[in-house]
Amino acid sequence: MKHLQMLLIVFLIVLFQISCNRFHQPETALQKNRDSLSAAITDSINRNDPWIRYTYSERQGKQLFEQYCVVCHGQSGEGDGFNAYNLNPKPHSLSDSTYMRALSSETLIETISFGGKGVNKSVLMPAYQNTLSKTQISSMVVYIETFTQTKSNY
Amino acid sequence: MTKLRKVYFITTIVFLGILAISPLKDYFSEWRAVQRDYNRYIEKLPQKVKPSPLALKQIWVPDLNRIDRCITCHIGIDNVKLANAPLPFRSHSQIPHDITTFGCTICHNGQGLATNFPDAHLPSAFWDKPVLPTRYLESSCGRCHVNENLKQTPTLNRGRQEISELNCIGCHDLNSGYRKSFIPSLNGIGNKVVNRGWLTHWLKNPREIRPQTKMPNFVLSDQEVEVLSDFLMSFKSYTKGVKLDSLPEIYVKNKTDDDFIALGKTRFSEARCISCHAVEGKGGHLAPDLAMIASKATAAWIFNNINNVHLLQPGVEMPQYGFNTKETAAITAYMESEFVDRDTPADTVASHQAPANFFEQGITLFNQYNCGGCHDLSSEKVALNRGPDLTAIGSKKAYQIDFGTNNIPHTLYDYIDAKIKSPRAFGGSVRMPEYQLNKADNEAITAVLLSWQNEPLPRKFVRTASLPSKYDPQGKVGQIIQKYSCLKCHTINQTGGTIAPDLSVVGSQLQKKWVESYFKVPYSLRPLMEERMPNLSITGDEIETLTDYFFKVLISDSLSIENGWDNSAEAIARGKGLFREKYGCQSCHIVGGNGGYVGPPLDKAGIRLQAGWTYHWLLNPQKYKPETLEPRDGFSEAEAKDLTAYLMSLKTEK
Numbered sequence: 001m002k003h004l005q006m007l008l009i010v011f012l013i014v015l016f017q018i019s020c021n022r023f024h025q026p027e028t029a030l031q032k033n034r035d036s037l038s039a040a041i042t043d044s045i046n047r048n049d050p051w052i053r054y055t056y057s058e059r060q061g062k063q064l065f066e067q068y069c070v071v072c073h074g075q076s077g078e079g080d081g082f083n084a085y086n087l088n089p090k091p092h093s094l095s096d097s098t099y100m101r102a103l104s105s106e107t108l109i110e111t112i113s114f115g116g117k118g119v120n121k122s123v124l125m126p127a128y129q130n131t132l133s134k135t136q137i138s139s140m141v142v143y144i145e146t147f148t149q150t151k152s153n154y
Numbered sequence: 155m156t157k158l159r160k161v162y163f164i165t166t167i168v169f170l171g172i173l174a175i176s177p178l179k180d181y182f183s184e185w186r187a188v189q190r191d192y193n194r195y196i197e198k199l200p201q202k203v204k205p206s207p208l209a210l211k212q213i214w215v216p217d218l219n220r221i222d223r224c225i226t227c228h229i230g231i232d233n234v235k236l237a238n239a240p241l242p243f244r245s246h247s248q249i250p251h252d253i254t255t256f257g258c259t260i261c262h263n264g265q266g267l268a269t270n271f272p273d274a275h276l277p278s279a280f281w282d283k284p285v286l287p288t289r290y291l292e293s294s295c296g297r298c299h300v301n302e303n304l305k306q307t308p309t310l311n312r313g314r315q316e317i318s319e320l321n322c323i324g325c326h327d328l329n330s331g332y333r334k335s336f337i338p339s340l341n342g343i344g345n346k347v348v349n350r351g352w353l354t355h356w357l358k359n360p361r362e363i364r365p366q367t368k369m370p371n372f373v374l375s376d377q378e379v380e381v382l383s384d385f386l387m388s389f390k391s392y393t394k395g396v397k398l399d400s401l402p403e404i405y406v407k408n409k410t411d412d413d414f415i416a417l418g419k420t421r422f423s424e425a426r427c428i429s430c431h432a433v434e435g436k437g438g439h440l441a442p443d444l445a446m447i448a449s450k451a452t453a454a455w456i457f458n459n460i461n462n463v464h465l466l467q468p469g470v471e472m473p474q475y476g477f478n479t480k481e482t483a484a485i486t487a488y489m490e491s492e493f494v495d496r497d498t499p500a501d502t503v504a505s506h507q508a509p510a511n512f513f514e515q516g517i518t519l520f521n522q523y524n525c526g527g528c529h530d531l532s533s534e535k536v537a538l539n540r541g542p543d544l545t546a547i548g549s550k551k552a553y554q555i556d557f558g559t560n561n562i563p564h565t566l567y568d569y570i571d572a573k574i575k576s577p578r579a580f581g582g583s584v585r586m587p588e589y590q591l592n593k594a595d596n597e598a599i600t601a602v603l604l605s606w607q608n609e610p611l612p613r614k615f616v617r618t619a620s621l622p623s624k625y626d627p628q629g630k631v632g633q634i635i636q637k638y639s640c641l642k643c644h645t646i647n648q649t650g651g652t653i654a655p656d657l658s659v660v661g662s663q664l665q666k667k668w669v670e671s672y673f674k675v676p677y678s679l680r681p682l683m684e685e686r687m688p689n690l691s692i693t694g695d696e697i698e699t700l701t702d703y704f705f706k707v708l709i710s711d712s713l714s715i716e717n718g719w720d721n722s723a724e725a726i727a728r729g730k731g732l733f734r735e736k737y738g739c740q741s742c743h744i745v746g747g748n749g750g751y752v753g754p755p756l757d758k759a760g761i762r763l764q765a766g767w768t769y770h771w772l773l774n775p776q777k778y779k780p781e782t783l784e785p786r787d788g789f790s791e792a793e794a795k796d797l798t799a800y801l802m803s804l805k806t807e808k
Contacts, residue, residue, distance in 0.1 A: 008161075056247035057248065068783055071783065083741075083742065083752045086748070086749065087750065116738070123737070124738045126787065127785065127788075131785040135248055
């Protein structure tokens, strides 16, 4: 009887062990993939890669900014675009953090939507509310705000 | 109790204990922990967010036969208040598609049914479609939006453009919509090149001679280069038996004369050849760089090419210029004196004896690398030797891929990316040449390739772009358009190039006299465009035929102003006020000598544009040119008419 008990206990312990542990995946593919993927992620993060540096909305905003705004405001919003030479007053730098801190997101959205005239500034800035949708304008504002951002998203 | 009962009692307790293992494992599972974390997180937020019940959640998309349990951990995915939350609680960025209709994995891949992180996100031995990296995400857009170039998929658009420019269709079968671009034929190459040395140098590494060339590097050994050079030098007659005209006497007599060369230089710059041909990198990139062309092609070839380009190179996109023989000879003399490679030493090998079996060896190599896929060569022995079919490359399984000795992760997208970046690193019998693209182009092409899959999607999800109807003008007009290759740069009725304005309704946009004068002396009108229309020296008769056609056929009745418009002095004054004070148009347009240089100068708008076009354009520019920088200012009709009156009054530069 004692032997039977012993056997039973051993059998149950083995069952317990089997059910508790995960099945080991075959070493090759999964392990290799996990290691090389995590290695790839940690080693080769290129902070200047637009896919990593910007979120989806910022990327949309970047595309729109480069199409509609760069010609006057410059590639990094400095106000040194190709056409800035002809403008008087010149556009203020959008990467000037003191200036930008005073402007809330709503103000920026208003400026783009209603133009310079709509926010009591120069009439030289056109109004885009009929050209761009609200989502597009808000994505542009999110992108403009990255000019003064010190930390990246990731 | 008896012994047996004791045994039964203990066994039952132990058995129940083992039975409890499974529900306990479920209680301590990863996703429940995540959901508890979420509930704790939202308690700390200032906004009111509903806590998540601790249960498995899924999106069931019966049309796509997918069940996505991603939202078990990605709980805040459709809650806008959580836009700045840490992953995995962050809400999804604003996209045009509804999450409950599409699910997650149709765009992001990954294993939808999995409930722990490694199984859902990472590739495993049994699931080879891990979550797509962001840079390839647009490939999922391409699976439904087949061949549609949407504004929201710039990577895909760029990739598709790269694929047609690089002529991948020369070796690979591609999805529909790609046609072979023009590539020079190799007939007569032995007669065209100045000496065999150039050919050898080119075949060894084309990018060394011409960095912008589309021809990739086939990484040939020196021996192979010698064999191919011998083989190609034997082809001395041109396509369709065309023979080069010998250089005219006027060239032979004056080719070193300074005045003659100066004439050539003047004609070269008036004709604006650099609109398409860069010289030392400066200029357009639609045609080969001319900086060292005289060291490549003989003077006779250059002369004949300018003289009658469509005869010498059928199907070429270069327009026929209307120079006379003296001008053509002068230009040839100019090119021969200027566009030489002064650095490379002259080919000192006087005469090279080709080995006896050069043709057999040569044709074997030619066919091995499928040169005939891009270059036309009239020889019977040329055989096609294409590469693998790429029409469903996005569905290739990881187990079907030979990764060779590369140390890349074993996923499809890494494979495609690495293959395009350095195909020869896969060793062995790979014939694919090295394209040396930059990283962004490489990723763009990979994204397009990944979107070509053979998983059938329900019809209501797929949007195939309708192929535009081909515009093929006939008769005299058709001949003129063909001769001057207008459709290489301009579009008419959805056919043609996109570098120059769309001419589909030009008869209602511009004034006839201005168009005629523009043909005679094209000038740069739009400051933001890099390319400029070259001076093609079109004859007066041809101009008349074309303008007749434009103003009788390429018109639109909708571009007229109903109820007329008022061009009185008051209207003009009102329009001027609107222009300057209310809308600030001078920030982009020049009027009266000053203003911005973004849109075309409007000094001569009154003699260039038509009133009806101006009016409709002002009301909604995006209707006619969706990508234009001009904002839609939301004019009332009265304001638009006043502005039109003002603009139509501007007829001089002051």
